[in-house]
Each structure stands twice: as structure tokens, then as C-alpha cells.
Amino acid sequence: MAAVHPNSVIYLQKNPFTRLSLEEIKKIKDLGPDQPDLQIQQQASDRGRSYTRSFTRACYEKRRWLAGCDVSNSLFCFPCLLFQSVGTEVLWTTTGVRDLKHLSDKCKRHESSRSHIDNSMKLTFLGRVSIAEQLDEGYRIGIRRHNEEVTKNRHILSRIIDCVKFCGAFELALRGHDESESSDNPGIFRGLVDFVASLDGALKEHLDSATVFKGTSKTIQNELLDCMLSVTREEIIKEVQTSSFLSIQADETTDIATQSQLVLVLRYIDDKNNVQERFFEFIPLQSATAESIATALKERLASILPKDQKSKLICQAYDGASVMRGATAGVQRKIQDVYPNAHYIHCYAHQLNLIMQQATSHISKTRIFFSNIGGFASFFSKSPKRTCFLDKVVAHRLPRSSNIRWNFHSRAINTVFEHREDLIHCFESIQDSDDFDPNTVREAGVLAMLLEDEDFKFFLELYHHIMPHVDFLYAKLQKKNIDSVHIKVSIQQFQQEIQKIRNSLHSIGEQSSGSRPTKRRRALSSEDRERIAAEVCDTILGHTRERFSFTDHLVCATLLQGDRFDEYKDTFPEDALSSTMKAYPMLSGSKLKTELSLIYSKEEFRACRGAVDLFQLFMENNLEEVFSETVTLLKVIITTPMTTAEAERCFSTLKRIKNFLRNTMTQERLNALALLSMEKRLVTEMTDFNQRVVEKFAGQKERRAKFMFK
Numbered sequence: 001m002a003a004v005h006p007n008s009v010i011y012l013q014k015n016p017f018t019r020l021s022l023e024e025i026k027k028i029k030d031l032g033p034d035q036p037d038l039q040i041q042q043q044a045s046d047r048g049r050s051y052t053r054s055f056t057r058a059c060y061e062k063r064r065w066l067a068g069c070d071v072s073n074s075l076f077c078f079p080c081l082l083f084q085s086v087g088t089e090v091l092w093t094t095t096g097v098r099d100l101k102h103l104s105d106k107c108k109r110h111e112s113s114r115s116h117i118d119n120s121m122k123l124t125f126l127g128r129v130s131i132a133e134q135l136d137e138g139y140r141i142g143i144r145r146h147n148e149e150v151t152k153n154r155h156i157l158s159r160i161i162d163c164v165k166f167c168g169a170f171e172l173a174l175r176g177h178d179e180s181e182s183s184d185n186p187g188i189f190r191g192l193v194d195f196v197a198s199l200d201g202a203l204k205e206h207l208d209s210a211t212v213f214k215g216t217s218k219t220i221q222n223e224l225l226d227c228m229l230s231v232t233r234e235e236i237i238k239e240v241q242t243s244s245f246l247s248i249q250a251d252e253t254t255d256i257a258t259q260s261q262l263v264l265v266l267r268y269i270d271d272k273n274n275v276q277e278r279f280f281e282f283i284p285l286q287s288a289t290a291e292s293i294a295t296a297l298k299e300r301l302a303s304i305l306p307k308d309q310k311s312k313l314i315c316q317a318y319d320g321a322s323v324m325r326g327a328t329a330g331v332q333r334k335i336q337d338v339y340p341n342a343h344y345i346h347c348y349a350h351q352l353n354l355i356m357q358q359a360t361s362h363i364s365k366t367r368i369f370f371s372n373i374g375g376f377a378s379f380f381s382k383s384p385k386r387t388c389f390l391d392k393v394v395a396h397r398l399p400r401s402s403n404i405r406w407n408f409h410s411r412a413i414n415t416v417f418e419h420r421e422d423l424i425h426c427f428e429s430i431q432d433s434d435d436f437d438p439n440t441v442r443e444a445g446v447l448a449m450l451l452e453d454e455d456f457k458f459f460l461e462l463y464h465h466i467m468p469h470v471d472f473l474y475a476k477l478q479k480k481n482i483d484s485v486h487i488k489v490s491i492q493q494f495q496q497e498i499q500k501i502r503n504s505l506h507s508i509g510e511q512s513s514g515s516r517p518t519k520r521r522r523a524l525s526s527e528d529r530e531r532i533a534a535e536v537c538d539t540i541l542g543h544t545r546e547r548f549s550f551t552d553h554l555v556c557a558t559l560l561q562g563d564r565f566d567e568y569k570d571t572f573p574e575d576a577l578s579s580t581m582k583a584y585p586m587l588s589g590s591k592l593k594t595e596l597s598l599i600y601s602k603e604e605f606r607a608c609r610g611a612v613d614l615f616q617l618f619m620e621n622n623l624e625e626v627f628s629e630t631v632t633l634l635k636v637i638i639t640t641p642m643t644t645a646e647a648e649r650c651f652s653t654l655k656r657i658k659n660f661l662r663n664t665m666t667q668e669r670l671n672a673l674a675l676l677s678m679e680k681r682l683v684t685e686m687t688d689f690n691q692r693v694v695e696k697f698a699g700q701k702e703r704r705a706k707f708m709f710k
Contacts, residue, residue, distance in 0.1 A: 006027060007031035007067075008069070010069060019691065028082070029123065039055070074096020076096055076097075078123075080116055080119045082123060083118075083119040083122045088119065089115070091306075094238065098308075153213070157215060159196055159200060160216070160224070163192045163193050168673050174187070174188070213703070222666075223697060225668070225669055225673070226700075230696055231686075236280060236679075240304055241306070242271055243312075245269070245639040247315035247316070248301070249263075249265040250262060250297060250317075250331075250644075251644050251647040256663045257658070257664070260288050262284075263647050264280045265280065265644075265646045266278045273615070273619050275481045277641070278682070279646070279650050279674060279679060289323065301335075310341075311586065314341045315342060316343070316344055317346075318345075318347065325344065345554075347642075352470070352474055355547060358540075363539070372450055373409070373413060376447060377398040379443055381400070383440075393422065394422040396419055398412065400412070409467065416460060420457075424452065427451070458529045461508050462505075466536075470494075473494045478643065480646065483637050484554055484637050486611065488558065488561055491544065499541065501537060502538070502541070553584070554640075556576070556579070560637065565599070569601055577596075587629055587632060587633060591628070595627045596630065615631065653674055694707060
């Protein structure tokens with residue numbers, strides 16, 4: 001890898017000018033802007049004639065302030081990159097300019113901006129004060145003392161930032177009820193600051209003697225949180241803009257203060273080839289209509305993706321609410337009108353939930369069965385005395401069932417199935433005991449009879465066989481690095497397992513009728529039980545095929561399904577390829593077909609379980625250039641989320657942060673605390689996080705405390 005020069009764009013973006021020593025600053029000024037040859041080529045046409053517009057070094061000769069980056073193949077403003085005064089355009093310092101057609105106009109507009117003129121003037125006068133330094137000993141002493149004070153203030157502020165980060169990461173309250181000096185319980189944040197001060201002499205001295213800036217007030221906390229939020233978002237936006245594709249997940253809920261909150265989650269592949277799902281923001285909504293949700297999402301996306309990167313948004317994933325999925329007036333349609341490649345995904349975890357609801361609520365016998373299952377946990381939860389008796393006899397608690405969390409249904413069914421005899425003994429013991437009231441005795445008798453009912457036992461065993469496969473698929477859908485190829489295979493396995501259960505219903509009926517004799521005479525015949533059980537399995541299979549059918553843009557997943565490579569080797573999937581090209585026009589069809597044909601013929605590729613495995617194989621063996629179109633397709637597949645599980649996890653964090661005792665916090669404080677909690681790993685990996693927060697804090701306004709070096 002070539003050495004990075006100190007005047008290069010990459011070096012200056014990673015090492016802000018204000019952090020460098022005087023010698024480094026002078027060296028960068030002497031070197032001037034880095035101006036490498038850029039590989040920018042753009043296709044254009046004029047009056048029916050097509051031509052290619054390419055970058056030439058004449059651009060540097062016309063404007064000496066231009067700097068180039070041969071990594072991103074973009075042009076930057078050298079003075080603005082160095083000083084970045086208030087109002088400096090991000091386009092010329094972070095994103096870079098690649099549009100050669102409008103380059104001249106953009107340069108003229110930038111040259112006339114106040115920020116560019118101010119930055120250019122600072123660069124011109126940079127270093128001339130050194131003469132005064134050499135002549136005036138008092139001036140040099142003053143500069144040294146000022147910088148020593150700045151170093152001390154930055155160290156103290158960095159320790160306070162660490163305390164705020166800790167409270168945010170573990171979702172702890174920053175404010176205490178009484179934060180006075182004489183308080184015995186000033187709150188977690190003040191207690192943490194005092195603890196750090198006991199280990200850091202400089203911070204302790206500052207807290208004891210500070211009169212101008214102490215750093216622990218509510219105002220300073222909010223300003224630091226704003227700076228942390230800004231720095232973290234800038235890092236996320238930087239990762240998004242350097243990634244190949246982007247997907248969004250969005251969902252809506254109501255917080256403790258009855259404020260409607262829309263969560264926005266970004267999914268992309270970072271520069272280390274890892275799949276990331278980043279929380280970006282909670283957006284307050286005045287109304288949960290399609291228009292208001294779409295407007296809020298478009299405003300946020302405009303701040304994340306520049307206009308020339310609209311094609312990078314390839315997917316939008318929501319739940320199945322009509323407001324979100326509407327094909328003509330829903331949120332997904334309104335977003336796709338602006339971002340044409342943003343295909344819609346109905347969360348597969350929600351769809352699995354809908355499938356099981358169809359199989360359990362639309363068939364009367366199964367609906368009754370699940371109502372009865374919920375009755376066991378309800379019986380014991382009504383009094384501590386009953387629960388204590390359950391612990392004594394059965395030694396196992398009964399989990400409550402839930403209509404939206406199917407793992408709770410599964411746990412309830414498995415517990416009753418495995419401890420059925422113990423539960424019967426428990427209920428009979430309650431009936432024989434003199435310690436319980438008549439209502440408890442009566443309910444225990446009914447539940448004991450239910451556990452011996454043939455119909456109940458049959459459906460208990462049936463769902464004891466079905467629910468583990470539902471749980472297994474549901475768990476896969478919750479993973480962050482899941483992709484459509486892997487999901488396709490998992491769904492096929494799920495269908496095969498349900499079909500096996502469908503084919504073995506007779507043996508289930510025989511097993512369930514071989515235990516204790518029933519006390520209930522009116523029961524279904526074995527033929528009726530098998531008929532209802534077959535209806536349950538058929539409902540699950542039918543809805544699975546319908547809801548999980550990979551059509552339109554998801555057909556691309558079948559192209560990279562390892563278990564079908566042998567079939568594709570003989571008969572190439574032309575229909576799937578044409579559908580993929582229609583959905584993602586950025587791909588080259590002929591080259592992709594050639595690459596896929598080669599992949600289908602090689603044995604070593606067939607062992608890959610999903611798109612992520614195949615992508616990692618290509619990247620680890622430096623095959624991204626050889627299989628460029630396949631790698632692009634893999635990035636599309638991996639970036640496409642199959643669920644909105646991350647959005648649901650964000651809601652759990654929201655309920656912990658904005659709780660009953662903290663229901664009046666501002667939206668900015670909520671977003672900052674949520675980001676520190678959910679993206680704590682990103683914050684930890686940013687080694688210069690504290691320095692960047694300090695610089696933003698110092699640049700917010702004129703402060704009495706000194707934080708800027710001279």
C-alpha cells in the first residue's frame with residue numbers, strides 16, 4: 001500500500017488541522033494541495049453524438065486551490081479542508097466533487113462563498129505570526145500558557161465526556177433528584193464524576209476550584225450530548241456514503257408521553273465488509289399518516305444521501321400496515337417515487353406471525369386449544385399461594401403466551417407437554433387440600449380434566465412437533481447478518497419439516513390416545529382430529545408458499561442458492577436473471593451471466609450456505625474484480641433486510657430510556673442517549689471520539705473557558 005502523504009485528502013480527513021503540531025502545519029502548507037491524476041470518466045451525449053468526458057490536469061492549473069483524492073476519485077477544496085470555518089460546504093471537504101460537466105459552475109459558486117474566502121485568507125496568513133513569536137518573548141510565554149490551560153481543560157472535559165458516555169451506554173439517568181453539595185444521593189452521573197475525580201487529581205482540583213466552567217450542569221450535559229449525537233451521525237453518514245448500497249427499516253410506536261415516534265434504521269456493508277444495521281434517529285410525528293411518515297423519511301434521506309447517490313437506496317422494509325405497504329398511496333410508493341431502486345420488503349418476521357395466526361385463530365378447535373394453554377399460566381399467576389404450590393409440586397414455572405411473541409407460545413406448549421403428569425398431580429393435590437378457597441378448587445378440577453382430555457392431548461402433541469420449527473425459523477429471522485439466499489433455504493427446510501408432520505399425523509393420534517383414560521366422553525373421533533390437524537398443516541404450508549414466495553426483486557436470491565447450482569449448471573435460470581436485471585438496472589447482464597455460469601460449474605462454490613458466506617469468500621481471496629458483477633449482486637442481496645427486527649429492538653431501548661420518571665426529556669436528548677446506547681460499539685471504536693466532541697463543543701459558541709489551541 002502506498003504511503004499516505006501529510007497533504008493528501010485522506011490524511012487531512014483523518015487528522016484535522018487543529019490537532020496537528022506547528023511543524024506539521026507548516027509542512028502541509030509548504031507542500032500545498034495534493035493533485036494526483038484522477039480516474040474520472042463520464043458518458044455524455046450532445047445532438048445525438050455520444051462521447052466520454054475525462055478528467056485532465058488542466059483543472060488543477062485553472063484553480064490552484066483544488067486538491068484531488070485518488071481513493072475516492074473526487075475533487076476537494078484545500079483551504080476549506082484545512083480550516084473548515086462556519087458555513088464550509090461538506091461537498092468540498094467530506095464528499096468530494098465528481099461531476100465534470102458542472103465542475104466549472106460549482107467551482108465559481110464555491111469561490112464566491114464567504115467560507116472559502118475566509119479559509120483561503122487563513123491559509124495565506126498561516127505562519128506569518130512566527131516573526132512576532134521570535135521577537136516578543138512575552139508573546140511566546142502567553143501562547144505557551146494559553147496552550148497549557150487548553151490542554152488541561154480538554155483533559156477535564158474528556159473525563160466528563162467519558163462519564164456521559166458510560167451513563168448513555170448503560171441507559172442510566174444523568175440527572176439526580178438533588179445535586180447540591182450536601183446531597184447524599186446526587187444521582188448516577190454526579191456520583192460517577194466524583195468517583196473519576198478520586199482517581200484523577202486534575203479533575204478533582206478542577207471540581208474543587210472551578211468558578212467559570214465546572215462541566216456538570218444540565219446545560220453542559222445537553223450541549224455535550226448534542227455534540228456526541230452530531231459526531232456519531234457524521235461517522236454513520238460517512239460509512240453510508242462510502243458503501244455501495246443502502247437499505248432502510250422504519251416502524252412507528254408511541255412512547256410513554258403518548259408521542260408518536262418513527263424509528264429509522266440504516267443497513268449497509270461498511271468498508272470492512274461487515275453488515276451494519278445502525279440506529280439513526282427517533283422522529284416525532286404529528287400524525288401516523290402515509291404522507292407525514294414519507295415526508296419525514298425523505299427529509300432524513302436527503303441529509304444522508306446526496307442527490308447523485310439516490311440510486312444507492314435499494315430497499316425499504318416495513319411491517320405490513322396498510323399505511324406502509326400501500327401500492328398507490330402508501331409510504332413505500334411515495335419513497336419509490338423519489339428513490340426508484342428502493343424496493344419494498346414486508347418484514348418476514350411479521351409474515352411468519354400472520355401465518356401462525358391464520359393457523360391458530362381461523363380454526364375453531366385450535367383457537368380453543370391456545371385459549372386453554374393460556375389458562376394454565378393465568379391460573380397460577382392470580383395468587384402467590386398458587387405459585388408457591390406449583391414450585392413445590394412441579395418445580396417449574398409456566399410462561400404466559402403472547403399473540404406477538406411466538407417463542408412464548410412455544411415455551412408454554414413445551415412446558416405443559418413435558419410436565420403434564422406433574423401438573424395433573426398438582427391440580428389433584430389442590431383439590432384434596434383444605435388450604436384453598438372453593439374457586440381455586442373448582443378451577444383446578446377443570447384444568448385437571450382438561451389435561452386428560454383426548455382432544456387437548458392430541459393438539460398439545462401436534463403443536464409440540466410444529467412449534468420448534470417455527471421457533472427455529474423465527475430465530476433466524478432475528479439475525480442481523482441474514483440474507484435472502486439463506487432465508488430461501490431456511491423456508492424450504494421449514495416447509496419440508498411441516499410436510500413431514502403432515503404425513504405422520506396418524507402416528508401422533510396413536511401416541512396421544514395411549515395414556516390415561518379420558519374423563520370426558522364427548523370427544524372428536526380420530527378421523528376428525530387428523531382432518532383438523534391436516535388443515536392446520538395445510539394452512540401453514542399454503543400461507544408460507546404465498547407469503548414467502550420470492551417474486552420480483554427477490555428472485556435474485558435464487559440465482560445464488562448453492563443447493564441449486566447443479567441444476568443451474570445444465571439449465572441456466574434465464575427468467576430469474578431477466579427479473580434481476582429489471583429490478584437492478586445497474587448490473588451488467590452479459591457479464592453477470594458469464595460469471596454465474598462459471599460459479600455454477602465449480603464445486604467449491606456449492607458449499608456456501610448463503611450470500612454472506614459467498615461474499616466473504618470472494619473478498620478474502622481478492623476476487624472482487626474478477627467477479628465484479630456477482631459481488632455487486634451479493635452486496636444488493638446482503639444489504640436487503642428481510643425483517644425489521646432491529647427497529648423492534650430500538651423500541652425496547654426507547655421504553656428503557658424514556659420511562660415514567662424521564663418522560664419530559666427533549667427529542668434531541670432522547671436521540672443522543674439512544675444512539676450512545678445502541679451504537680456503543682461504534683462510539684468505542686472511534687478512537688478520536690472525545691477529541692471530535694471537544695472540538696464541536698468548543699466551536700458551538702464563544703466560551704469563557706479556553707478549549708482552542710493557538
